[in-house]
Amino acid sequence: xxxxxMAWTWPTAAFFIFIGLCIATLxxxxxxxxGGDPRRGVFMIDTTRGDRLFISLLGSAFIFxxxxxxxxxxxxxxxxxxxxxxxxxxxxx
Amino acid sequence: xxKTVNQKAWFLVLPVLLLVAFNALIPLMTVVNYSVQETFGxxxxxxxxxxxxxxxxxxxxxxxxxxxQLFFTFSILLIEIPLGVAIALAMPRKGVWxxxxxxxxxxxxxxxxxxVGAMWNIFALPEIGLLGxxxxxxxxxxxxxxxxxxxxxxxIAMDVWHWTSLVVLLAYAGLVSIPDAYYQAAKIDGASSWAxxxxxxxxxxxxxxxxxxxxxxxxxxxIYTEPFVLTGGGPGNSxxxxxxxxxxxxxxxxxxxxxxxxxxxxxxxxxxxxxIFYTLMMRxxxx
Numbered sequence: 001x002x003x004x005x006m007a008w009t010w011p012t013a014a015f016f017i018f019i020g021l022c023i024a025t026l027x028x029x030x031x032x033x034x035g036g037d038p039r040r041g042v043f044m045i046d047t048t049r050g051d052r053l054f055i056s057l058l059g060s061a062f063i064f065x066x067x068x069x070x071x072x073x074x075x076x077x078x079x080x081x082x083x084x085x086x087x088x089x090x091x092x093x
Numbered sequence: 094x095x096k097t098v099n100q101k102a103w104f105l106v107l108p109v110l111l112l113v114a115f116n117a118l119i120p121l122m123t124v125v126n127y128s129v130q131e132t133f134g135x136x137x138x139x140x141x142x143x144x145x146x147x148x149x150x151x152x153x154x155x156x157x158x159x160x161x162q163l164f165f166t167f168s169i170l171l172i173e174i175p176l177g178v179a180i181a182l183a184m185p186r187k188g189v190w191x192x193x194x195x196x197x198x199x200x201x202x203x204x205x206x207x208x209v210g211a212m213w214n215i216f217a218l219p220e221i222g223l224l225g226x227x228x229x230x231x232x233x234x235x236x237x238x239x240x241x242x243x244x245x246x247x248x249i250a251m252d253v254w255h256w257t258s259l260v261v262l263l264a265y266a267g268l269v270s271i272p273d274a275y276y277q278a279a280k281i282d283g284a285s286s287w288a289x290x291x292x293x294x295x296x297x298x299x300x301x302x303x304x305x306x307x308x309x310x311x312x313x314x315x316i317y318t319e320p321f322v323l324t325g326g327g328p329g330n331s332x333x334x335x336x337x338x339x340x341x342x343x344x345x346x347x348x349x350x351x352x353x354x355x356x357x358x359x360x361x362x363x364x365x366x367x368x369i370f371y372t373l374m375m376r377x378x379x380x
Contacts (some may be wrong), residue, residue, distance in 0.1 A: 069150030
């Protein structure tokens with residue numbers, strides 16, 4: 001059975017590889033330098049590194065959706081916002 | 094820091110992981126692939142980029158369905174959670190009536206969703222249904238097949254009838270797990286019924302109520318069968334919830350690209366709201 005029914009494209013494959021790599025990196029990072037107990041940041045919620053990755057990815061998805069729904073322009077700008085958002089989440093949340 | 098000593102236990106999770114991969118991840122990946130392409134059938138796909146996302150996010154139809162979905166979900170949560178807790182509080186804790194009550198409460202949950210829809214459809218029909226006919230005989234103009242308000246009332250009543258039991262059973266489980274010592278201490282302090290509920294029962298039920306709210310939120314946000322059988326999304330589009338609209342686009346119009354984009358947006362909304370609910374409730378519990 002082939003995988004043609006899944007209609008793979010390079011951009012979507014790259015997207016999933018990126019997500020997989022993020023999770024794998026987190027696993028390796030945790031193995032060599034354990035993150036320890038959850039910490040409480042600016043949102044006043046307890047988060048581990050895994051939680052912060054989840055918040056980053058979920059927030060990124062909504063940043064892109066908001067851009068697509070409200071702004072009609074290139075996707076590089078939301079990409080910049082997403083990078084800043086991720087840095088903010090990992091540093092302060 | 095507490096570190097798990099036996100990491101081999103993770104291998105026990107492997108079968109579940111594989112199962113989830115097959116029944117959830119692969120379909121989800123396929124939906125992501127479809128959402129950026131156009132197809133005219135015969136397994137031919139053409140790159141469309143983010144076009145479908147833009148189209149869905151800016152469409153009046155999607156906004157209306159989402160609005161109706163949010164209204165439905167928050168309405169049933171506002172009714173089912175307090176009602177479920179009230180019924181659980183009124184249920185006996187000891188004696189033969191416990192089993193009777195539990196069986197009665199469990200019954201609506203055992204009925205398949207399409208049967209519930211069909212049952213309520215017949216029950217509410219203005220000419221022959223017990224509910225519809227009675228209301229009309231009482232002088233109330235009620236016809237859920239042509240009045241949007243009547244359709245909404247029937248839809249919400251049906252969901253409350255079907256799912257309040259779940260909240261009742263969960264809240265009841267939380268209530269019976271409270272040790273008698275708490276009640277004895279409250280009695281010594283001369284606490285009122287309200288004080289016992291507010292400071293003993295409600296905090297002790299918090300965890301099960303979190304589960305109840307999350308389950309009801311996710312279920313009601315995904316609901317399809319019952320409203321489809323009851324009203325079919327009508328009259329007009331007045332009860333067309335997100336899932337009904339999604340099926341219309343995907344299977345009725347066979348617009349797989351827009352349907353896939355809409356599915357992903359739908360999925361992300363559920364994920365976000367579930368996470369917010371869960372985080373807020375867990376934070377309150379910690380405090």
